[in-house]
Amino acid sequence: MTTSRAVTWDVMASHGYGTAWVAFDGETLRARGRAVGTDPEPYWVSYELETRDGYVTRRLRVTTETSEVTRTLDLRHDGRGEWTADGQPFPEVHGALDCDLGLCPLTNTMPVLRYGLHRAAGEREFLMAWVSVPDLAVRPSVQTYTHLAATGGGGGRVRFASGDFRSDLDFDADGLVVDYPELASRLTPR
Template sequence: MLTHRLVRTWEVLPSRGYSTAWAELTGRRLGARGRAVGLVPEPYWVTYTLETGEDYVTSRLYVTVDTADSAVTGDTTRSLDLRNDGGRWTVDGTHRPDLDGALDCDLGLCPLTNTMPVLRHDLHRRPDGGPHDFLMAWVSVPDLAVSANRQTYTPLARDGHVARVRYASGDFHSDIEFDERGLVLDYPELATALTR
């Protein structure tokens, strides 16, 4: 089976930082590792690995965050092991029933995690489709708190190799540009790809 290896770096605006993902697409599976650095709300360094099963359904997200804690000498390191086993989610080994039924994780300030629902439903190739509603296991950065989050993706238009999909969650919405592989090119107010 053919594997596509992709690398993408984004400037991340809210954190005043950068995020790079090394991704592999094999069949209808995605594997990735990534690193990010940010200055807001405090200097931090993130590393993560992401694994999906068939149809790009998240099976595991493992994240480590290093921050400089100004109240304590030395650095602070936090980690998170988020797993989905057939629709049953655990956070560091503890079952989280509020996440059950979610198919995807969404790592805060990480444009790569917008890719899974887009690929699963071909939203970057079908600009005439209606809205798709999702329950996500959302992970905030840099504190790594996990919560259930409702999101809607609506395909809007396709122009050559670029597709626009409207992302909405609560009162927030943004028209995100994706490339032909389903990776974010431009996410207004959040991230812009530095390599296309």
């Protein structure tokens, strides 16, 4: 059964906003999103994300635009650990299962849902194909997610760590970020 959600975040880290329209079907998700930011310079971003079973990234298509340039990226994962960026092999992220679009809280969802880390104890380390915004450079990023506590309504708190950076994220029951201190906080409709 497919369920759909629209989520908007105040993205403090970019002095902007982002909205994602997400459809869950079994253990897959499809999403499209748009965001606007002013840091490091005014930009907008538009993306489409799709996963295969187990919330493993299949494809991320992104477009960013600044006053100077429009960039696009078509990042694909073959399901066996191999990635391409704009049709060219990208071995730097070999073995990664997920993409992580910079300043986009949605892409924290896949590893959390895959292991139920918003609901149950556990800690997992991941290699991610991290995409910076607005330049769309792809880099390997080792990230650790650790379940800290259950919260009301089936959600939970999960510690995100990468290098020296640490933040305790709140997720709802669907595995979507509610609060990511210093990066983004969900806006609620009136």
